[in-house]
Amino acid sequence: MIIKQVNMNRSKNLSYLLLLLLPALLLQACKRDFLGPDPRNEGLTKDVVFSNITNAQKELTNAYSGIYTGFSIDGSNTKRNLGYAMLSSYCDESVNSFTWADSWSVNSGAWGPTFNDDDIWSPAYASIRVCNIFMASIDGVPEVATGDNALKIRMKAEARFLRAYYYFELIKRYGGVPIINDVLSLTGDLDLARNSWDECVSFITADCDTAALDLPTQYASTDIGRVTKGAALALKAKTLLYNASPLHNSANDAGKWQSAAAAAKTVIDMKLYNLYPDYRQLFLTPNNQEIIFSRQDFSNYGLDDPYQRPNGNTGGWGGTNPTVNFIDHYEMDNGKLITDPTSGYSDAAPLDHRDKRLYQTVTIPGETWMGQEYQPWDNGVDSRNPPPNTSKGGDGTWTGFNLKKFLDEGYNAKTHCWPILRMGEIYLDYAEAQNEASGPDQSVYDAINLVRARPTVGQPALPSGLSKSDMRNRIRNERCVELAFEEQRIYDVRRWQIGAQTQAGSMYCFAMTLNANGTITYKRQAFQTRTYVAPKMDLYPIPQTETAINKNLTQNPGW
Secondary structure, three states, rough: OOOOOOOOOOOOOHHHHHHHHHHHHHHHHHHHOOOOOOOHHHHHHHHHOOOOOOHHHHHHHHHHHHOOOOEEEEEOOOOOOOOOHHHHOOOEEEEEEOOOHHHHHHHOOOOOOOEEEOOOHHHHHHHHHHHHHHHHHHHOOOOOOOOOHHHHHHHHHHHHHHHHHHHHHHHHHHHHHHHOOOOOOOEEEEEOOOOOHHHHHHHHHHHHHHHHHOOOOOOOHOHHHHHOOOHHHHHHHHHHHHHHHHHHHOOOOOOHHHHHHHHHHHHHHHOOOOOOOOOOHHHOOOOOOOOOEEEEEEEEOOOOOOOOOOOOOOOOOOOOOOOOHHHOOOEEOOOOOOOOOOOOOOOOOOOOOHHHHHHHOOOOOOOEEEEEEEOOOOOOOOOOOOOOOOOOOOOOOOOOOOOOOOOOOOOOOEEEEEEEEEEEHHHHHHHHHHHHOOOHHHHHHHHHHHOOOOOOOOOOOOOOOOHHHHHHHHHHHHHHHOOOOOOOOHHHHHHHOHHHHHHOOEEEEEEEEOOOOOOEEEEEEEEEEEOOOHHHOOOOOOOHHHHOOOOOOOOOOOO
């Protein structure tokens, strides 16, 4: 494995890159409980930060602060820090109800190196810098109590995992990126080209393996939320799944799929995590038995606040509107796809007898939700009179639906945890990788059927005798449903290279009429046309601000 090391005699272009990172790093630090090391004056600041275990622990906690939640995107003048909508509105899962929000421009194809709301380049590298400084400095912290050495070893492993996590977040968006595994100085000549995809995958998985050796399997209640051995192994499995996927495995090397399956199986065989029995409560119960790693205790901003409540609720803005394109992925409760003529699906009653996860994820017309009837039909309190009319401003639903998943119906102020790695995904990761490596053997059926059999879901087992291709389609459909709105599909369609089929063209809503007898008439109609240019958009563009200051930082094809 070749990792580009820091060469202090190289050109100064990357120095400017670091200067660009400073505002993001320092702005982030100002909002935190404890200032991180200031790269403009590392000697003095590091003396304070790493003078004792207590301060070092605070700085490690700061290294976690770069982890986003799914409600931290889509503002008209900023990135990844508002709660207007979710990344689901950048793919076929949903539409943002606010036409002035950035996702409307992105979905029309108006994004690129100078504009991308999901651009995490600078903040990710700022977080990586914090991790690198921590790992380079923690060994020198004085030990004054029994257990300090063990604590330092564990904290170093945490920082190593976090570095791997931030690099994974970079490569799943941009492909290969420069690997910086040391503390860079502003006074050096620093000009780094991008490492290859394979080099980045090797670096991330090596960090995961090393971190796993020194991480505990669980923590005391005072440290819940810190990374564990299971988190390190799960991140490795996810990285290897991406590595095996069509976008990065054009030769369809079965060995890559086998490695991904084996890594996911390692997490399963730990027997530390179990599917939470209640699908809806899974996302409302912090740190439950299914959660492997999550962003801890973020505020209600974007969850119980007006952004996500339906228009008819007091102050509701109805920010996330699931599309009918997305709704179509939910099977009938007999386990058959709605495209199967024997499924029992009816255009007249399109929401009846569907997979129960639909009703636990999406608000359904006529149900009582947040204390009142949800009315997305023509002239209903949650409608657009009718869609796609905008006479009600930005608050009515575009599609006939609003988000329910993650939302606490009682408006309760409570701890929220955003799931980053959970056991349901690991089972589906294993099923996908094993199917591609060996076909739909019994272990593939067992993994996917276990997810479907969750007590509050109860979907029938998949039919036996599926071909490899048929199983692939069912697994992809299962991921869409099970992992809905968890920032999975936007990247899944890219690694599968199906964005041109799923993300382009018409997005559909149900125009609804409430009849005198209380029934609803549904009419499928297009409300938005989206653009997706493949293969260009399978990877994000490198920000222009970065390529402009680093001549060795090559842009992704097509951008």
